[in-house]
Amino acid sequence: MARITLERVGHRYGHAPYALEPFDMVLEDGRSYALLGPSGCGKTTMLNIISGVVRPSEGRILLDDRDVTVVPISGRNVAQVFQFPVIYQSKSVYENLAFPLRCRRWPIARIKARVAEIADLLDLSGRLGKPAWQLTVDEKQLISLGRGLVRDDVAALLMDEPLTVIDPQMKFQLRRKLKAVSQKARHTVIYVTHDQNEAMTFADEILVMSAGKVVQRGTPQELFERPRTTYVGYFIGSPSMNVFDAEIGAGGVMIGGTPIAPGGALPSGLPTSGLRVGIRPEYASLAQPEDSDTLAATVVGVQDHGSVRIVEVAIGTARARLKLGRDIAPPSAQARIRLRRDKLCLFVDDHLIAAG
Numbered sequence: 001m002a003r004i005t006l007e008r009v010g011h012r013y014g015h016a017p018y019a020l021e022p023f024d025m026v027l028e029d030g031r032s033y034a035l036l037g038p039s040g041c042g043k044t045t046m047l048n049i050i051s052g053v054v055r056p057s058e059g060r061i062l063l064d065d066r067d068v069t070v071v072p073i074s075g076r077n078v079a080q081v082f083q084f085p086v087i088y089q090s091k092s093v094y095e096n097l098a099f100p101l102r103c104r105r106w107p108i109a110r111i112k113a114r115v116a117e118i119a120d121l122l123d124l125s126g127r128l129g130k131p132a133w134q135l136t137v138d139e140k141q142l143i144s145l146g147r148g149l150v151r152d153d154v155a156a157l158l159m160d161e162p163l164t165v166i167d168p169q170m171k172f173q174l175r176r177k178l179k180a181v182s183q184k185a186r187h188t189v190i191y192v193t194h195d196q197n198e199a200m201t202f203a204d205e206i207l208v209m210s211a212g213k214v215v216q217r218g219t220p221q222e223l224f225e226r227p228r229t230t231y232v233g234y235f236i237g238s239p240s241m242n243v244f245d246a247e248i249g250a251g252g253v254m255i256g257g258t259p260i261a262p263g264g265a266l267p268s269g270l271p272t273s274g275l276r277v278g279i280r281p282e283y284a285s286l287a288q289p290e291d292s293d294t295l296a297a298t299v300v301g302v303q304d305h306g307s308v309r310i311v312e313v314a315i316g317t318a319r320a321r322l323k324l325g326r327d328i329a330p331p332s333a334q335a336r337i338r339l340r341r342d343k344l345c346l347f348v349d350d351h352l353i354a355a356g
């Protein structure tokens with residue numbers, strides 16, 4: 001394993017605008033990271049720069065203290081798993097898994113033991129003797145994953161949406177297994193995904209990306225509770241964070257004339273425009289008509305998700321969603337909504353200035 005340092009690393013493909021804007025970052029030894037963001041935001045470019053598939057147009061990359069900026073993937077001691085299977089079709093499953101170890105001249109007994117361990121983990125034990133071409137695409141991708149996991153001495157394990165072709169039923173279990181095996185090997189792992197659930201369950205830390213930039217880095221809980229921008233608030237969480245235009249008045253922070261948080265704890269010198277309040281659907285609830293500091297809402301729709309209900313409401317001209325437990329009766333057409341004061345996020349020009 002290794003610490004990965006990116007110093008002013010940036011990349012442009014030819015004369016196109018930056019696919020990755022120059023930035024500094026240190027990824028710590030033995031931790032797992034998810035690169036999360038919409039299509040085209042630069043996740044794969046960043047991963048390929050770290051692995052050596054792409055040479056950055058600017059900056060330096062260090063694995064521990066070794067400058068590897070111009071070293072190709074073969075000289076970096078990293079393992080990379082791609083979105084689609086990269087395997088030897090004519091070789092057996094065993095040979096595919098053993099190949100990276102043979103290249104490193106592991107003793108035969110050690111190779112056999114390690115291949116058996118990885119095959120067992122990925123439920124491939126019964127197919128070790130089969131040629132890879134006879135397997136389904138799911139199984140072929142499991143071989144690819146196995147080839148990435150089989151070495152326990154890599155500086156980093158890099159995975160680019162590795163579960164895309166895997167059957168959805170298997171994904172959950174496989175994520176857990178991937179996490180367990182990489183934790184055991186104390187791999188530094190970087191995992192590219194646009195699926196927040198995958199990022200949340202797999203990574204110690206998530207790097208949220210947008211348009212060639214890492215816009216926030218944090219644990220799943222930090223991103224959920226303290227999104228640095230409204231973009232992260234929208235991108236993390238399901239449903240997304242509710243964001244309302246707000247103003248400062250006699251009652252503190254107000255939405256459409258209703259006070260929702262006292263002014264005492266607010267940062268001083270707040271601008272009068274560009275103020276917005278964010279609240280997660282989990283932290284908005286139904287209130288009684290006589291309760292104070294609640295918002296009048298019209299129920300627009302109720303979606304039944306089995307264990308929870310998502311209630312969509314209109315509050316003035318704004319729309320918001322509430323996530324309510326099944327034990328709470330769905331509201332009638334008109335409702336009062338309470339926002340948990342200790343969970344409010346205050347944004348100015350879409351940047352967080354206060355939370356909680």
Ligand code: ATP
Pocket residue numbers: 013016019037038039040041042043044045046194
């Ligand atoms: P996806 O989730 O769709 O794979 P991504 O977040 O991984 O997207 P990248 O593949 O890194 O994003 O692409 C970032 C930007 O660079 C995009 O605008 C893309 O069109 C561009 N790009 C990526 N690869 C190349 C290439 N080989 N040549 C030219 N432009 C490229």
